[in-house]
Amino acid sequence: MKKNFRHYLLKSTFLFWLLLGGILRLNAQNSILPGALQNYLYLPELTDKNVGVVAHQASLIPSLNDTQHLVDFLLKQNVKIQSVFAPEHGFRGTADAGEKIENQTDPKTGLSIISLYGNNRKPTPEQLKGIDVLLFDLQDVGTRFYTYLSTLHYVMEACAENGVSLIVLDRPNPNLHYVDGPVLEKEHTSFVGMHPVPIVYGMTIGEYAQMINGEGWLEGAIQCDLKIIPIKNYTRNSSYELPVRPSPNLPNAQAVALYPSLCLLEPTVISVGRGTDHQFQIYGHPLLPQDSFSFTPQPNFGSKNPKQKGVLCFGENLTQINPPKQLEIKWLINAYQNFPSKDTFFLKGFDRIAGNSSLQKQIKKGITEEEIRKSWNPRLEQFKSLRKKYLIYP
Numbered sequence: 001m002k003k004n005f006r007h008y009l010l011k012s013t014f015l016f017w018l019l020l021g022g023i024l025r026l027n028a029q030n031s032i033l034p035g036a037l038q039n040y041l042y043l044p045e046l047t048d049k050n051v052g053v054v055a056h057q058a059s060l061i062p063s064l065n066d067t068q069h070l071v072d073f074l075l076k077q078n079v080k081i082q083s084v085f086a087p088e089h090g091f092r093g094t095a096d097a098g099e100k101i102e103n104q105t106d107p108k109t110g111l112s113i114i115s116l117y118g119n120n121r122k123p124t125p126e127q128l129k130g131i132d133v134l135l136f137d138l139q140d141v142g143t144r145f146y147t148y149l150s151t152l153h154y155v156m157e158a159c160a161e162n163g164v165s166l167i168v169l170d171r172p173n174p175n176l177h178y179v180d181g182p183v184l185e186k187e188h189t190s191f192v193g194m195h196p197v198p199i200v201y202g203m204t205i206g207e208y209a210q211m212i213n214g215e216g217w218l219e220g221a222i223q224c225d226l227k228i229i230p231i232k233n234y235t236r237n238s239s240y241e242l243p244v245r246p247s248p249n250l251p252n253a254q255a256v257a258l259y260p261s262l263c264l265l266e267p268t269v270i271s272v273g274r275g276t277d278h279q280f281q282i283y284g285h286p287l288l289p290q291d292s293f294s295f296t297p298q299p300n301f302g303s304k305n306p307k308q309k310g311v312l313c314f315g316e317n318l319t320q321i322n323p324p325k326q327l328e329i330k331w332l333i334n335a336y337q338n339f340p341s342k343d344t345f346f347l348k349g350f351d352r353i354a355g356n357s358s359l360q361k362q363i364k365k366g367i368t369e370e371e372i373r374k375s376w377n378p379r380l381e382q383f384k385s386l387r388k389k390y391l392i393y394p
Contacts, residue, residue: 032240035169035206035229036061036070036137039077042167042229046079049132052123052164054085054116054155057092058139058246067243070137070169071109081111082131087138087151088117089247117147121191122154125162133165139246140205142175143260144184145192145353146247152205153194156212156224165225170206170392172231172240174256178202179387180327181260183379184355193355198380200260200327203387206230210390228392235394248302249279256280257323264332264359267350269339271297271313275306283331284308284315288338293317329359329369336363 035042036059051074053059059070074081084091090101091113100118105111114120114127128134136155138148152168159166181199195217203211206228212218213226234240241253250256259280262272273282275297282295285308292314297306316331339345342364351357362372 030233032172032234032238033232034171035231036171038229038232039073042135042169043077043079045165045167045227046074046133046135048080050080050082050130052083052085052128052131052134053081054087054134054136054138054151055091056087056089056138056246058242058244059137060244062243070135071106071111074135075109083112083114083127085114085116085123085127085134085155088147090115090117116151116154121150123158123162125158128158128162128164131164133167134159135167135169136209137169137171138205139171139242139244140173140208141246141250141256141259142173142200142202143263144181144195144197144199144201144355145263146259147191148205149208150191150194152209153212153217156209156226157218157222160218160222160224163225165227166209167227167229168206168209169229170204170231172234172238172242173202173204174240174242174253175200175260176202176204176236176238178325178327179380179384180376181380182354182356182359182376183383185357188352188355188357190352192352196379196383198327198376198383199355201383201387202236203390204231204392207387207390207392210392211387214390215386230392236391249274251277251279254281254319254323258318261324261328261331262318264329264350264353265335267347267353268332268335268345269307269347270315270335270345271295271306271308273297274303275300275309278317278319279303281319282315282317283335284313285335285339286311286313287340288314288335290314329372333363333369 053071055070061068061070061073071084101115103115104113106113140148178200179198179202183198184193184196209226213224245251250259262280262283265272265283270283270285273279276295293316294312294314296312297308336345346360350360
């Protein structure tokens with residue numbers, strides 16, 4: 001009897017683990033796997049090579065037992081990393097927006113960290129000397145003025161000029177589901193907008209890299225030796241929430257979703273919640289109507305000196321609304337219409353963020369939201385047609 005029971009128990013246990021293993025394998029097959037997690041596709045490319053890495057705090061490789069940074073993982077695989085290149089906010093992602101980052105040594109690994117934000121935005125020949133291949137792994141949020149796109153451009157250009165291969169480890173774009181906004185006009189080209197694309201372009205960073213190459217946007221139309229490690233089990237309808245903030249002032253999925261729209265309020269007198277726990281989820285100003293939602297910005301992580309610091313602001317709380325399915329300009333229009341001193345509302349740099357000189361003029365003239373959107377359509381449709389050539393995911 002005991003022998004039969006023991007046999008039954010062992011058999012049941014075996015079947016349980018077999019079933020559980022099957023479920024786990026099925027989940028693994030169906031789960032979204034960013035390029036960095038598919039190391040079997042890129043590690044062979046790094047064998048016996050001197051490697052550079054472009055990475056930040058979101059360049060992670062999660063697992064059941066641990067979550068490792070890409071750089072730590074590569075070192076454990078005995079990859080010969082020569083140096084690490086860091087974008088805006090730095091390698092560990094602690095710097096404020098716009099804060100210049102200096103070159104440094106990573107205390108954990110002892111590796112040289114070369115800043116690509118500040119005076120040096122493009123790897124120099126000296127910095128690339130001896131590097132055979134550069135691995136690029138930055139988490140984008142699908143918005144033209146997010147500076148990781150500009151870092152990608154300059155990295156591609158430097159690689160092309162110096163005979164270095166580039167491997168982009170693709171990651172999901174949480175704002176992939178729509179394309180909207182004014183297309184950048186050439187005269188407003190800057191580090192927060194380098195290419196003729198709309199504010200929300202609906203592409204992963206891997207797809208975007210292919211477009212930079214394919215459209216000849218690098219200096220002299222040179223071509224980067226480019227390879228994309230695509231995302232597995234990913235489509236344009238996939239839902240994906242970032243496991244870690246991609247920059248200090250995008251703390252959660254709601255902030256990431258609202259960032260494209262609320263960033264248009266940044267080059268105005270309006271606060272978008274920097275210096276609170278709801279960055280890019282609220283907006284306000286001391287002179288807006290006082291019968292509305294209120295908050296007081298104070299220095300905090302990611303914002304040492306926030307706009308309207310220590311002053312009670314009145315505005316709107318967007319933390320609970322449904323994520324937008326288009327670029328929303330209604331909050332910009334509403335803030336302008338309710339602001340008493342309209343001559344001081346827009347700050348220097350608004351046209352650079354908008355990508356044109358029309359939007360500010362349209363709002364000042366009281367043009368309706370519907371008419372403003374219609375003015376975007378011709379170039380938007382041209383871009384949508386253009387981008388089809390470079391899409392990887394169905």
